[in-house]
Amino acid sequence: MxxxxxxxxxxxxxxxxxxxxxxxxxxxxxxxxxxxxxxxxxxxxxxxxxxxxxxxxxxxxxxxxxxxxxxxxxxxxxxxxxxxxxxxxxxxxxxxxxxxxxxxxxxxxxxxxxxxxxxxxxxxxxxxxxxGMVVLLVVALRSPVSRALRLGVAGGVGVVLVGCAVGMVMISTNSGVYRGGVGSGFGATGAYFGPDPATVGPDLAGFRPATAGGDLVLPHAIGVHGLLLLAVPAVLLAGTALRDRLAPVATMVAAVGLALLVLLAHAFRMLPLDALDTPALAVLAACAATYLGGLAVTARALLARRPGEDRTDVETGA
Structure with missing residues (x-):
């Protein structure tokens, strides 16, 4: 039961x-x-x-x-x-x-x-x-739920915490453009200390491909949506009859995690997004395709669910 x-x-x-x-x-x-x-x-x-x-x-x-x-x-x-x-x-x-x-x-x-x-x-x-996110992470790891649900929630919270850490770096340097160092903005007062237009480059409704340094805004934005990207699909899958729920959840967690790693490594090398090389772009494209594949599995499982069916994973389930 x-x-x-x-x-x-x-x-x-x-x-x-x-x-x-x-x-x-x-x-x-x-x-x-x-x-x-x-x-x-x-x-x-x-x-x-x-x-x-x-x-x-x-x-x-x-x-x-x-x-x-x-x-x-x-x-x-x-x-x-x-x-x-x-x-x-x-x-x-x-x-x-x-x-x-x-x-x-x-x-x-x-x-x-x-x-x-x-x-x-x-x-x-x-x-x-x-x-609050640390408490939620501990709760997810200790709850008697399936491995798939635990991984999805813990992975989502982990991505959120990475996004928060990136945000703290931005606050500490008074800039979403990384140009080296952390903490240089602490104690600033009496003026606006944000980056100038030349540092930011063209701002396309928040997307800035040609910054004079590494762009931290994009990985920060991905990070703060971690629960939506990973935890919510895992919860939705937990209410379906799909036998192997761990595989799609794991692939989505891996895809988002690897994409974040590539973007952060690029940013902390102080390179703009338009300087991403072909291998990095290929990895990001593969991550996007893999993640969308996991979402497609989730959507199919939801569409196949019978009316009124709401299964809940248990500790030993997928």
């Missing part, structure tokens, strides 16, 4: 609701950008709160999907739920306030308010979020 999935009342509902609010916030800022005009790229753009709202609503809904499948204690649910909520809502609110004020949200220490929002707000909520 399949084990009954542990129930986590409260926080999943809160996170579903918070995600809906952030989804609306994303749409509002996209519409405002279209109607009001203004830059799509650069440090001051309504695209930035839209982007953070997108990350926030997907994160909230991903955690709301994962939590009911794990065996958690009350304090663990509170820590995970509260830190995700603080990060998703807090970061989006801070970025939105600065965007509507017409000032940069990142690396901006021009006034005491700007410094407080940067250090206590953006960096502070990110640090709190890391605590």
């Amino acid at each position: 399949a084990a009954t999935p542990p129930r986590t009342p409260g926080w999943p509902r809160v996170l579903w609701a918070a995600g809906a609010v952030l989804l609306v916030a994303m749409v509002v800022h996209v519409v405002a950008l279209v109607l009001l005009g203004g830059p799509v790229g650069g440090p001051v753009s309504l695209r930035k709160p839209a982007t953070f709202a997108e990350t926030g609503w997907l994160l909230c809904w991903s955690v709301a999907t994962v939590l009911p499948r794990l065996r958690t204690r009350a304090w663990q649910r509170h820590v995970v739920g509260a830190t995700v909520l603080a990060f998703a809502l807090g970061e989006t609110a801070i970025i939105a306030v600065q965007a509507w004020r017409g000032v940069p949200s990142h690396y901006n220490f021009t006034t005491p308010l700007d410094a407080a929002l940067m250090r206590g707000g953006a960096a502070g909520t990110a640090a709190v979020f890391v605590v």
Whole structure:
């Protein structure tokens, strides 16, 4: 008999609701950008709160999907739920306030308010979020679930933590363009210390192929979506009758992990994305194809599920 999935009342509902609010916030800022005009790229753009709202609503809904499948204690649910909520809502609110004020949200220490929002707000909520992710990782590793589900959730959290570490490097250098060293931006005050346009290069709605150094924004963006990329597919597969659920989950984890490794190795060599050589591009293309293959297996298993069927993996299952 399949084990009954542990129930986590409260926080999943809160996170579903918070995600809906952030989804609306994303749409509002996209519409405002279209109607009001203004830059799509650069440090001051309504695209930035839209982007953070997108990350926030997907994160909230991903955690709301994962939590009911794990065996958690009350304090663990509170820590995970509260830190995700603080990060998703807090970061989006801070970025939105600065965007509507017409000032940069990142690396901006021009006034005491700007410094407080940067250090206590953006960096502070990110640090709190890391605590929640560590707790979620421990929960995933200790929960009596199948190897496939454990690997998917643990892999997703691991990718998120890598994304957070990359974000901390960006904060410590006041730049998403890596030009060597860590920590050079600590203690800065009284001005905007972000990279100049020449360092960033052409900004194509957040994609910057020709930076004067290594681009950390892309691996950071992939990292913070780790739960959506890996944990959510594993949870969806856990509710199907597919016999071998470990293989597609493992291939997706390997694909995302290898792609992140290639991008980070390239960035920390201080090379722009348009300097990726043919072997690196081939590896990234193979990672993308492999990951999409895992998603295709997940989709087929979901489509083959009978109405009302909701299997739950147990410790010895795939």
